[in-house]
Amino acid sequence: MPPIRLRFVQSATDHRTLPELDAEVAFAGRSNVGKSSLINALANRKHLAHTSKTPGRTQLLNTYVLEEEPTLGIVDLPGYGYAAGASKRVRRGWQQMIETYLIERTSLTMVVVLVDGLVGPTDLDLTMLTWLGSHAIPHAVVATKHDRVKSSLRQRRRQELARRCHLDPGDVIWVSAATGTNLDLLRRAVLAWLELP
Numbered sequence: 001m002p003p004i005r006l007r008f009v010q011s012a013t014d015h016r017t018l019p020e021l022d023a024e025v026a027f028a029g030r031s032n033v034g035k036s037s038l039i040n041a042l043a044n045r046k047h048l049a050h051t052s053k054t055p056g057r058t059q060l061l062n063t064y065v066l067e068e069e070p071t072l073g074i075v076d077l078p079g080y081g082y083a084a085g086a087s088k089r090v091r092r093g094w095q096q097m098i099e100t101y102l103i104e105r106t107s108l109t110m111v112v113v114l115v116d117g118l119v120g121p122t123d124l125d126l127t128m129l130t131w132l133g134s135h136a137i138p139h140a141v142v143a144t145k146h147d148r149v150k151s152s153l154r155q156r157r158r159q160e161l162a163r164r165c166h167l168d169p170g171d172v173i174w175v176s177a178a179t180g181t182n183l184d185l186l187r188r189a190v191l192a193w194l195e196l197p
Ligand code: GDP
Pocket: 029, 030, 031, 032, 033, 034, 035, 036, 037, 038, 050, 051, 052, 053, 079, 144, 145, 146, 147, 148, 175, 176, 177, 178, 179
């Protein structure tokens, strides 16, 4: 399976200023979950999605489109733990930006909620999943950092993670950006969510 060739197009605070797309998949997760590494790995690029070290872009909706199908895209949402040091007012602003995007964006076909495979689902992750469910927004759970968990512990860890997210263990895609585990599976899923064969 070839990488998904992605091109960065725009960052925005308001989804209404983003390009109109036919379909897009959003990636959400707390900061440090491995979101930038995963987007880079899906595209097989080193510096496409900048890691948390890049100030500025991390609090924005960052949009990428498929090189081959520029009406289809991936949106990288701000990491939700990032706001810890910010004022309440700023945090509320970010939350509102993300919620408005998730509720109003008509081209959004799937929200991928990343959960740290080493740490397991945090309260913030579970709040996000519950919120998405209560708004009937299609979402999927992808666990990260598969390589960080010993192989003898993986089955148990997958079961626990799935149970806490109210999913069947088979519904969780567990990837590693570092070793490439299950990246093809996720690439196929992303293309299917974008309604590409
Ligand atoms: P973000 O804040 O969600 O964008 O997370 P980053 O992609 O910046 O990753 C956070 C940290 O986790 C970095 O130190 C990464 O190198 C590390 N990391 C991300 N994905 C993996 C993975 O699959 N395996 C391992 N071992 N480390 C990872």
